[in-house]
Amino acid sequence: MRYLTSGESHGPQLTTIIEGLPAGMPLHDTDINNELARRQKGYGRGRRMQIEKDTVEIVGGIRHGYTLGSPVGLVVENNDWKHWTKIMGQEPLAPNEEDEVKRKVTRPRPGHADLNGAIKYGHRDMRNVLERSSARETTVRVAAGAVAKKLLxxxxxxxxxxxxxxxxxxxxxxxxxxxxxxxxxxxxxxxxCLDPEAEKKMMNAIDEAKQQGDSIGGVVEVIAEGMPSGVGSYVHYDRKLDAKLASAIMSINAFKGVEIGIGFEAASKPGSEVHDEILWTEERGYYRRTNRLGGLEGGMTTGMPIIVRGVMKPIPTLYKPLQSVDIETKEPFTASIERSDSCAVPAAAVVAENVVAWELASAIVEQFYSDRFETLKELVEQQRTFAREF
Amino acid sequence: MRYLTSGESHGPQLTTIIEGLPAGMPLHDTDINNELARRQKGYGRGRRMQIEKDTVEIVGGIRHGYTLGSPVGLVVENNDWKHWTKIMGQEPLAPNEEDEVKRKVTRPRPGHADLNGAIKYGHRDMRNVLERSSARETTVRVAAGAVAKKLLxxxxxxxxxxxxxxxxxxxxxxxxxxxxxxxxxxxxxxxxCLDPEAEKKMMNAIDEAKQQGDSIGGVVEVIAEGMPSGVGSYVHYDRKLDAKLASAIMSINAFKGVEIGIGFEAASKPGSEVHDEILWTEERGYYRRTNRLGGLEGGMTTGMPIIVRGVMKPIPTLYKPLQSVDIETKEPFTASIERSDSCAVPAAAVVAENVVAWELASAIVEQFYSDRFETLKELVEQQRTFAREF
Amino acid sequence: MRYLTSGESHGPQLTTIIEGLPAGMPLHDTDINNELARRQKGYGRGRRMQIEKDTVEIVGGIRHGYTLGSPVGLVVENNDWKHWTKIMGQEPLAPNEEDEVKRKVTRPRPGHADLNGAIKYGHRDMRNVLERSSARETTVRVAAGAVAKKLLxxxxxxxxxxxxxxxxxxxxxxxxxxxxxxxxxxxxxxxxCLDPEAEKKMMNAIDEAKQQGDSIGGVVEVIAEGMPSGVGSYVHYDRKLDAKLASAIMSINAFKGVEIGIGFEAASKPGSEVHDEILWTEERGYYRRTNRLGGLEGGMTTGMPIIVRGVMKPIPTLYKPLQSVDIETKEPFTASIERSDSCAVPAAAVVAENVVAWELASAIVEQFYSDRFETLKELVEQQRTFAREF
Amino acid sequence: MRYLTSGESHGPQLTTIIEGLPAGMPLHDTDINNELARRQKGYGRGRRMQIEKDTVEIVGGIRHGYTLGSPVGLVVENNDWKHWTKIMGQEPLAPNEEDEVKRKVTRPRPGHADLNGAIKYGHRDMRNVLERSSARETTVRVAAGAVAKKLLxxxxxxxxxxxxxxxxxxxxxxxxxxxxxxxxxxxxxxxxCLDPEAEKKMMNAIDEAKQQGDSIGGVVEVIAEGMPSGVGSYVHYDRKLDAKLASAIMSINAFKGVEIGIGFEAASKPGSEVHDEILWTEERGYYRRTNRLGGLEGGMTTGMPIIVRGVMKPIPTLYKPLQSVDIETKEPFTASIERSDSCAVPAAAVVAENVVAWELASAIVEQFYSDRFETLKELVEQQRTFAREF
Structure with a gap:
């Protein structure tokens, strides 16, 4: 499976095309809309989340509630687009319009893609960067992930x-x-959060950060249960499932780290306390006494729950100013504010779920491929039996 | 650039083919042999490292000290192969030989690919798994990385x-x-290790682990200096350089986590203490006051040093036994020992360097591509000037 | 560069996402609409071409007339969709609606994807196949090609x-x-057609085929002038430009053959009459006396015009019936008619141009890559100079 | 499945790594050696074919006669290497050696990759090109194809x-x-050749060409029987099996055209004489009355034999001189002769078979993937039943 996305934060729409789904898999727009709604919730979000109530339009690949086998096209409109048609429109501007409507950005925000992206693509107006580097794009990544989640x-x-x-x-x-x-x-x-005590403290921390014009990050944990064992592979480095999950998590905006199972704790424990003993019963087949390795050994699933964590840095847009430099004047300034989420970690957890879902579904579809979803389903079930009886 | 590797731990050789290098780049076998030797050093290694003094043979793509533009073929022979020709040979065994020479493995070691791999590929003899899942394969990954390192x-x-x-x-x-x-x-x-105090304690910890038949893991940090800014991209999730680095690190045998810059610390710091302020001088162009984000923002290089860390779990092969189950008899046993490294973290640091080198070189070659290395070199230099004058 | 497409023939829209364009390339919807209009012309087309006046909507990646470097999203609406919302809608049908609105297709047309596609994906309603296998999809392939053409x-x-x-x-x-x-x-x-005599006869042949309820095919030739020499590569089989062009042409609906330069004539001529002699002048550099090899030698451009031909079989939908079998009743029938083009070769020439454009542009962008279109342009110009002075 | 190859014509060896084969497939070196021997036969070949008796060495991925699931490494040594260690060696030359041993080539042969390749990669010594662009590389493409053929x-x-x-x-x-x-x-x-009359005339034509210092080309036809129906896909242009076959054939050295089924004849026949009527019997399921479309409709197999033809141009190395230009002196000369095959069409037929085998096997493995060959085999058989009972 593969997918591409397009769309700018204040452009007309976000689009994704998903290629490689088997035919005959049930899929409804509500499956996707549920995930889009989950992504928009969370304590600490700003105004944008109120403007956009994201809903998906299916524009290809689904008929009467089932996948056709052809590419699935998904569109999420940007409701705010009507106010941005000039600023973000495709038509060339008249010379006199340039200053008026362009809302040119020349001041790179620390921690954002602004400056690096401008240097890379040669954009003197960094709006050309931030419109795409914005986490708004995760909307369609969640849409694609929701399709994967449904499959799983x-x-x-x-x-x-x-x-x-x-x-x-x-x-x-x-x-x-x-x-x-x-x-x-x-x-x-x-x-x-699972912990009601911590929940309160986290909300307080968010409030406090907001008050101080600051922002905070955090750690999210994704868990997947029910994966058959032996998914992924050790035979070539680019087929290892843990490597794919690491890439998926790190590719989410603002993520700076990823770990599987006990992760970095493994540096301070002896091997005898890290590895999971192998047990067997007739009903269950092989399983592990513990799950410190987070359901992945040798780049493959063990059949135990997959456990992946990622760390999100604080959103870089702060009221509390950081120093930067205007690329036109080369004058220092203290960085401007484009929006005001003080914490996006709860939403990022939903994004993380969905990008993990994509990787797991891709691995499953590759390994138990059939053009017909019913057959794929049987093959996965057969793998479970094969593993149990091995 | 792309590369494939083949070869089993006790087979005749490890092989890699690297495709996509520009022509006219200087390359000698010593460039590669140096890295192979570095990978074999390190306190805490066992007997295997003495058997194999890895040296590379260049079998394609290089002539008179320069790349030709054609695929580079590299071979590292397994010196021990002569003792394994029957056990690991390609010829079918006669029925009477099966028991004698096959050295069949039916006892999966916890923490290894053995069991998952056997279930995946249907191998009743887990030697068929462990011969490839072995970290021996990192030898040719280092060889490929050494070529990338030379390019960089x-x-x-x-x-x-x-x-x-x-x-x-x-x-x-x-x-x-x-x-x-x-x-x-x-x-x-x-x-x-940079810290002489810690060095001693680490060596003691390794000795102690060995004595107790246990093993220990650790954390390695890779640093790359000199990357031009704007390498990687924010425009599509699978082009983000941080995601590629995460994948590369996590694909090393036994790695369970990866972080960039301050990594997981970002969960406990306010945004104002995480992001790096942007400064500018005429001679230097843009730079950051600090480098907490490890040289990567928005999936692109900032021009500051790249800093990536990965955690390696303790080697799963222990004298101290862990419980497992024989796949033939279904009887529990305490896991066997195939080899005796008690700590492979120093070697893993070398592997990590080289897989990072591969990703950085690939990103560079993609972004400043020329068929002629001299031109590529100029383009990278031009990018540095462009960034400085931006 | 890469692109995906989605959309069914009677669905809401056709969509494509193009990823990998450099930033700063001029692009307007008129560049694309011109090609879409050209594709809809041609003697011998039926009613559908009148219904749809295809125009593109740019939904991502372009701002104020220039590419942003981010993925370009393109949408072409199906004007007829309003009549098909029930038949092709994504919502599940109520049981009583099934017979009424589904327009189920159980009779595979010889020469179409109907039967093979149904068997592949398990569709008992072959509308699920023909909606995507329809040449309607070439609309967005032309849209993507138009972007490539503009770049070239x-x-x-x-x-x-x-x-x-x-x-x-x-x-x-x-x-x-x-x-x-x-x-x-x-x-x-x-x-x-370049030949006014043949033009008349071709039109007569089309009329005659139509009268007889039959259809006819033909051969189209695509010519590209201005390619610098040395584009493509001999170093690996999957990097050869001629192979990519062959794949592109053969992937157009109903194409059954492709040739470059003199193509199949090469089977009956001696080498001395096939190969192109190499000449040189100071102003022009190297060139060929003739161009029998169609601008490609060793999988690379020679700098001479690229000449590629493809053969399109007659459209398989005929008034003149061919025998087939109903997949439900297993009764033979004579194949039904869904539409009535008797010749689509002129339109196919436009499609062929655009898929060739895509391959050439991709090869150029890969080989002279820069994130900034201005730099890419300079690099191509430098290559021309380099070749001239070589 | 994917494979890379490396190796120069007079280098130490040709190498290929094949990644993605399922485990448990029987494979012996004789399976490969048979194909290598077939490639070396054929009326009209020159001296080189006598020097090299190609045999393969399996260096990874096979144990005791079966695939392991890990990458398969194959090596074919160049027996002539011992005479070329200086000329083609990896070590830098001493200044005084340059003239003596380098055998520098500055005279591009028309019809070869020499000039385009030199301009592309900046090689002033065109030996750097011809060593890789040589059809010698098809040896390992045949080796990879032989593995695919065995699978089929x-x-x-x-x-x-x-x-x-x-x-x-x-x-x-x-x-x-x-x-x-x-x-x-x-x-x-x-x-x-199937036709004993034509066989004689062809041999005469080869003799005559040789006598005149000329060369001749020809057309080869590859036939594959037994493919299940529905392999390939219409849903995305790059998944069409006919497009992949076209690419494979055109990527063989010296091929200039490819056609499927009646191919270019389709331009002169009415639709009613081009398409294959669909019949059905209980025992056989669906089949076609004729096979003019060569077993491929809509980018997928129909279950009828696959028929693909390719045209090979005469070998460009002639005794009969063609004009060219020395790249150092810019003086015209008449092209030199490096070797003396006057016709390589029979050998090219073997190469064509094997590259077609690769594409068909890849499509099968993708579509009926299982990590275990036995299961893959069952899935293919189930598809045959599914198609028959559809």
Whole structure:
């Protein structure tokens, strides 16, 4: 499976084309809209989230509720576009319009793509950069991920996430009865946290950051249950599933780290406390006593839950000014503010879920490929049986 | 650029083919052999490192010291192959030979690819898995990386690494005068550590782990200086350089996490202490006051040093036994030992350097592509000027 | 550069996303609309061409007349969609609606994708196949090609085409004064033919085929002038430019053959009459006395005009019935007619031009890549100088 | 599946790495050596074919007669290498050696990659080009193809070829009882021709060409029987199987055209005589009355035999001189002769078979993927049943 996205933050729409889905898979716009809505929630978001109530329009590849096998086209309109038709329009500007309407940006914001992107593409107006580098693009990545999530769900693979840290406040609750139970709690938590104590402190930290014109980041954890064992591969470095997950997480705007299972803790523990012992029963087949390696060994799934964490840095747009330089005048200035989220970690958890869903679904579709979804479903089930009886 | 590798741990040889190098780049086998030798050093390695003194044979793509533009073929022979011709040979075995020579493995080692790989490919003899999943394969990944490193060096981009933690012992020295200076220290440290105090403690920790039949992991940091700004891209998720680096690090055997710049620390700091202020002088152009983001913003280089860290779990092969299950008898057993490194973190630092080199070189070659290395070199230099004068 | 397309023939829209264009390249919707209009012309087309007046909407990647470097999103609406919302809608049908509105297709047409596609994807309703396998999809391939064509034009590379045969009538005019002159003639010919005699006979052949409820195919020739020499490569089989052109032409609906230069004639001529002698003058550099190899030697451009021909089979939808089998009843029937073009060769010439443009532009962008179009332009010019002075 | 190749014509060896084969597929070096031997036969070959008796060495991915799932490494040594170690060695030359041993080539041969390749990569010594652009590289393409062929054979898919034209002499025998019968005849024909009359004339034509210091080309036809229907796809242009076959054929050295089924004849026939009527019987399922479309409709297999033809131009190295220009002196000269095959069409038929085998096997492996060859085999069989019962 592969997908491309297009669209600027204040352009007419965001678009994605997903190629490589099998035919006959059930898919409705509500499957996607649910994820888009989840992405827009979360304590600490600013005005933009109110302007846009994202809904998807399916423009290809689905008929009467099922995939056709042809590429799926998805469109999410930018409701604000009507106010930006001149500024972001495709038509050349008349010379006199340039100053009036262009809203040229010459002041790069530290921590954003502005300056590097301008130097790369030769843009003297950094609006040409920020319109695309904006996290607005994650909307269609979530849309594509929602399709993947649906595919996984049909195969009995479930994905959820929770926030484990915000602004230095760590969640102390790591256990949950079931993924359903985890979802219930996190969907009702403004910061998607399992720990009610930490939840309050996180919200306070967000409020405080906002008050001080600052912003805070955090850590999100994605969990996937139900993956059959042996997905991914050790035979070539670019087929390792853990490498693909790392890439997916790191490609989310503002993410600076990723770990699987115990992750960085592995540096301070002896091997005997890191590896997961292998057990076997007739009903269950092979399984692990523990899951410190987060469901991945040798670039492949073990059959245990996949556990991936990523760290998001604080949103770089601050009221609290950081120094920068105007690229026209070369004069220093203190960085301008384009918007005002003080914390986007809860939303990022939803994005992380969906990019992980994409990688897992891609790996599944590659490994148990069939043009017909029903057959693919059977093949995954057969793999489960094969593993159990191995 | 792209490369494939083949070869099993006890097969005749490891092979790699590198496609996409420009023509006219100087390259000698010594460039590669140096890196291969560095990979074989390090306190805590076992017997295998003595058996194999890896040297490369160039079998394509180089003539009289320069790349031809055609694919570069590299071979590293396994010196031990002569003892394994029957066990690992390509010829079918006679029925009576099966038991004698096959050295069949039916006992999966926890933390290895053995069991998942066997289930995936349907191997009842897990030697079929472990021969390829072995870290021996990193030899040719280092060979490919050494070619990339040479390319970068010619462009004035230097890469080095140091070990920042082993078995819970952290290095407290983070500063260094220059990359040359860092290299000098680490090349003379048995654990590739900048901090002489920590070095001793790390070596003690390794000794102790060995004594207890245990193993320990650690954290390595790779630094690349000299990358022009604007390499990578924000325009599409799969073109982000940070995502590619994350994938590269996570694809190294036994790595469970990766971070860029301050990484996971970003979860506990306010935005004002995370982002790097932008400064400018006429001679230097734009630069950052600090480098907390590790030289990468918006999926692109900032021109500051690239800083990437990865965590390696302890080697899963222990004298201290972990429980597992024989796949034939389904009887539990305590996991066997195939080899005896108690810590491979120093070697892993060299591997990490080289896989990072590959990603950086690939990004450079893609972005400043020319069929002729001399032109590519000029284009990179022009980019530096362009950025400085922007 | 890469692009994906989505959209069904009677769905809401056709969409394409083009990724990898440099920034700062001029692009207007008229550049694309011109090509879309050219594709809709041609003697022998049926009703559909009157219904749809295709125009493109740019939904990403362009601002104020220039590419941004971000992916370009293009949409072409299907004007007929309003009549097909139920039949082709994404919503599941109510059970009672199924028979009424579904317009289920169970009778595969010989020569179409219907039957193979149904078997592949498991569609019992072959509308699920024909909606995507329809040549309607070439609309967005032309849109993508138009972008490529614009890029080439900016670099001084021009592409045109003419029809050399229709239904057994061959054009006897092979010469033309200039590509501009060729364009003038073919744009005014209803069958895009250089030979006025043949033109009349071709039109008669089309009329006759129509009268007899039959259809005819033909041969189109695409010419590209201005390509610098050395584009493509011999170093790896999948980098050869001739192979890419062959793939592009053969991927057009109904094409069954492709040749470069003298093509199949090369089977009956001695080497001394096939190869092009190499000449040199100070002003011009190297050139060939003849151009029998169609501008390509060793998988690379020679600097001479690129000449590629493709053969299109007659459109398989005929009034004249061919036998087939209903997949539900297994009863034989004589194939139904969905539409009535009796010859689509002139339009196919436009499609061929545009897919060739895509391949040439991709090869150029890969080989002289720069993020900034102005630099890319300079690099192509430098290559021309380098070749001249070589 | 993917593969890379490396190696120069007079370098130490040719190498290929094949990645993506399922595990458990039987494979022996004899499977490959047979194809290598077939490639070296054929009336009209020169001295080189006597020097090299190509045999493969398997250096990875196979154990005890079966694929491991890991990449397959294949090596074919150049027996002549011992005479070329200085001229083609990797070590830099001492200044005084340059003139002596370098065998510098400054005279580009018309019809070869020499000049374009030199301009592309900036090589003043065109030996740097011709060593790689040589058809010697097809040796490892055949090796990779032989692996694919073996895979197909295990699935009941057989591939063969015959020569239909050489130097203007066309074979008039198009029918054959079975593919086995065709193979028997062609393996015993020095020009791989089914028509004994034409065979003689072709050999005469080769002799005559040789006498005159000229060379001749021809047309080869590849036939594949047993492909299940629905392989390939219409849903995206780059997934069409006919496009992939066209690319594969055109990428063979010296090929200038490709056609499928009746190919270019389709330009002169009415639709009613081009398309294949669809029939059905309970035992056989759907099939076509004729096979004018060569087993491919809508980019997919129909289940009928695949028929692909390609045209090879005469080998460009002639005793009969063509004019060219020395790149150092800019003096005209008449092109030198490096070797003396006067016709390589019979060998090219073998190459064509093997590159077609690669594409078909890749398409099969992608579409019916399983990590375990036994399962893949079952899936292909299930597809045959599904198609028959559809």
């Amino acid at each position: 769900k049909e195969l009995g693979i479930n994905i959820a996430s929770h926030v484990t840290e915000i602004g230095g406040v760590a969640s102390s609750v790591k256990a949950y009865d079931s993924l359903e139970n985890l979802k219930e709690i996190t969907e009702n938590s403004p910061v998607r | 060096k010619e462009l004035g981009i230097n890469i080095a690494s140091h070990v920042t933690e082993i078995g819970g012992v952290a290095s407290s020295v983070k500063a260094y005068d220059s990359l040359e200076n860092l290299k000098e220290i680490t090349e003379n440290s048995p654990v590739r | 034009k900016e670099l001084g590379i021009n592409i045109a085409s003419h029809v050399t045969e229709i239904g057994g009538v061959a054009s006897s005019v092979k010469a033309y004064d200039s590509l501009e002159n060729l364009k003038e003639i073919t744009e005014n010919s209803p069958v895009r | 054979k295990e699935l009941g898919i057989n591939i063969a070829s015959h020569v239909t034209e050489i130097g203007g002499v066309a074979s008039s025998v198009k029918a054959y009882d079975s593919l086995e019968n065709l193979k028997e005849i062609t393996e015993n024909s020095p020009v791989r």
